Amino acid sequence: MARPDKAAAVAELTDQFRDSNAAVLTEYRGLTVAQLKQLRRTLSGNATYAVVKNTLTAIAAKQAGVEGLDDKLAGPSAIAFVTGDPVTAAKGLRDFAKANPALVIKGGVLDGRALTAAEIIKLADLESREVLLAKLAGAFKASLYQAAYLFTAPATQAVRTIDALREKNQAEVSTEEAA
CATH class of the missing domain: 1.20.5 (Single alpha-helices involved in coiled-coils or other helix-helix interfaces)
Structure with missing residues (x-):
């Protein structure tokens, strides 16, 4: 039987997957708390950035009908749930990753379609x-x-x-x- 706190976390992640039009999966290993705070400020308005547990995220993605993230859920993961302009959020993540090489973009989902890290960088290059x-x-x-x-x-x-x-x-x- 699932613990209530884990069930609530899965429900919250499922809602975030359903409410967002895109999600970008990143690895944050090596970033300080101050850097994560700065990244959240950079993305505010277009996306929310949350550190997630891989198994709970995989369950939530499956419940929300999101495909293509299972193989990327390894290591310390965080997800940017994009509710605004996906291009602006992708630019924010790309620029932050350039300034802080510890942030690695693993992949993501845009309107139900799985994206690779290279495709997210291409998305960031759009105007x-x-x-x-x-x-x-x-x-x-x-x-x-x-x-x-x-x-x-x-x-x-x-x-x-x-x-x-x-x-x-x-x-x-x-x-x-x-x-």
Whole structure:
């Protein structure tokens, strides 16, 4: 029979897996308490970072329907449960791991799909959602501007041609009057 404290821990982890849109599994061996506190502050707003027990995490992941973490659950593990922008959280973890080589990204899950450590680094290399949306809006604006220019170009060309004919006609009339 499972102990009540372990059952509560599994239930809490299961809820966190279900409530998050991504989870990144890391190894924190060699990090100080101050460094872990700094990492939690870095991730706040987008993710929560928790030290977990591997067997309880494996049970919770199975109950939440999360696949692909079982083989990575070895050694001291901690999970960043991402509830905000996954790209921002991945960037925070990547940057912290560069500054503190003791933090090792093992892998993770994004929208139910298992990710390797390399895929999480690729995710971190993406631009944030806001930047991508701004680029998309700029592309739409540019194509609309180009379409508007194409629609007004024939009218502008016609006006220029009419002005040129009018000036030519006035020049011919003034030449005939002078002769």
